[in-house]
Amino acid sequence: MRNPVLSPRRCAQGWGTVACALLLFAFLPGCSDDDPAGPAADVPYRLVAPLENAVVDVPLLANQPTTINLTLQLPPDVPYVESAVIDVAGTLDHVTIDGIPLWKLIARKAARLFGKADDIGATATIRVGSNPDTVCESGIAYGPFTVSHGTALVVDPPTVAADEATLEVINLGMMTICLTVTANIDATLSVDAVAMDIAEGRCEAPANFSGTWNGTWQCANDCGENDGGNITMVVTQDGTDASYTDQGGDTFLGVICGDMFRFEFNGENYRERGTLTLTGPNTAIKRSTWRSHSPPYCGGNCSDTVTRQSIGNCPELVITSGAPPAGRFGQAYSFTPTTSGGQGQVTRWAIPTVTIPGLETLGNGTLAGTPTAQAIGTWDVRVTVYDQCDPEAQVRNQDYTLTITE
Incomplete structure (x- = not known):
């Protein structure tokens, strides 16, 4: 803030x-x-x-x-x-x-x-x-x-x-x-x-940024003295969409592209845009630029170094199955999401955005069936997984494209 x-x-x-x-x-x-x-x-x-x-x-x-x-x-x-x-x-x-x-x-x-x-x-x-x-x-x-x-x-x-x-x-x-x-x-x-x-261009698959991040921040100010201090960020992620809330209660919204989370905050007094870039599984550098909305239009660059303190205090839950394999018209098809990490029982689902003719999501989360002629083409499928981490479950969502051919 x-x-x-x-x-x-x-x-x-x-x-x-x-x-x-x-x-x-x-x-x-x-x-x-x-x-x-x-x-x-x-x-x-x-x-x-x-x-x-x-x-x-x-x-x-x-x-x-x-x-x-x-x-x-x-x-x-x-x-x-x-x-x-x-x-x-x-x-x-x-x-x-x-x-x-x-x-x-x-x-x-x-x-x-x-x-x-x-x-x-x-x-x-x-x-x-x-x-x-x-x-x-x-x-x-x-x-x-x-x-x-x-x-x-x-x-x-x-x-x-x-x-x-x-x-x-x-x-x-x-x-x-x-x-x-x-x-x-x-x-x-x-x-x-x-x-x-x-x-x-097309982004690589989004990395996992979820969790609580702590560190220090420093910001330049071309209208006066530079500023700095400690920062706490709680990142929430849903596939490529993400947000974080800082210790002051401000919420920054953005998009994840590969190992970079681009964010923006547009408050009453100023706007801040920047990136949070992973340098390791639980370390990142946050860079941003801020500018005030009113004269004399002050601004400056910020640089933060942060470390992830928790992912729900549980082993990180990761989707490992990747994109669903291609299917063919008239041939039996089955895709079951897989994961690594997590705490307790892990629930996994593969659900098409719209119904794919001949396929359905079974009770165990598997996408299965025999594609009909109307299924030929490309379809969006979302993989959703969650565990029993205490006090809050880890939830991961990832969108993929499934192709059905003749």
Whole structure:
């Protein structure tokens, strides 16, 4: 639970913030109203990512190079990014200068100042990495990019794709960006969102994060003194969906992708996004970034080291059977989930999301029968297991795909 200190923020100045929004933030997918149901894996889709007051009324200094160092987190609804392409032109729709939308400002200048020396222009270079202390010296370089205004607003290059090294940084859960920018105007700038096209990849099977985790936390604060202390987290998991509640009573919601749990908390005063990454069966590193909702828009990076203290004080219950084997039309089929660990009697079920013609879940939890012709295709099957751990049973859920062929 963070307590942002509301003192004047020392904001970086310059058109570099435009470049930050146009060229850098665009590497960071975020929540979007464009596709509330979520896309299919590997299929590119448009994402409009709100910047949550990260760039508001920032002063621009003409012809002065500016360096800005920022750390950004993926939201939990984008657990794994396969590709990312920035749409700079689409992002310009979300830029305002001196409170005027950029496209409207350009139209005014085109009518009054067409071809004159005070047309808007800027250049920017960027570096991307995972360490804020070294990103400006050794981060992955992009650019230079130019924004100019002649017969129309021109961005060169108009789009840019994240390379494999950058995608790896993004999927580690924390991305640090260093910008060096120069503009030719004095003004104030705000950016409320970025536009991009991304494709999500497929996650590995979710690791087990359930239990009580204890450790220490440290958070930076760009408005005042850093903070830290002890942390207790109780993680509840249902397949890939998970949440944790900290010692202050705040609940963070998220998604598990392999051995990484991406989470988010959006409270009254601040938002925090981050990752909990397993480093061993019962050890993990928690990294996050927080930002306040009101001026002066403070924020900082957090780093926690935690150890799992209990999994119900019982041997860990693990589903070991994996995905159900494929079946064939007209041939007898049987699948029984298996587990390891747990306490006392372990109950196991394999239940289709919708009825598979010819198959049923028996009283012992086995999915069995003879598939009919109507069963040919793919079906979702959930495996649910639980034990008799005291004081609370361990419950594990895992979704699989079952294929029936001719």
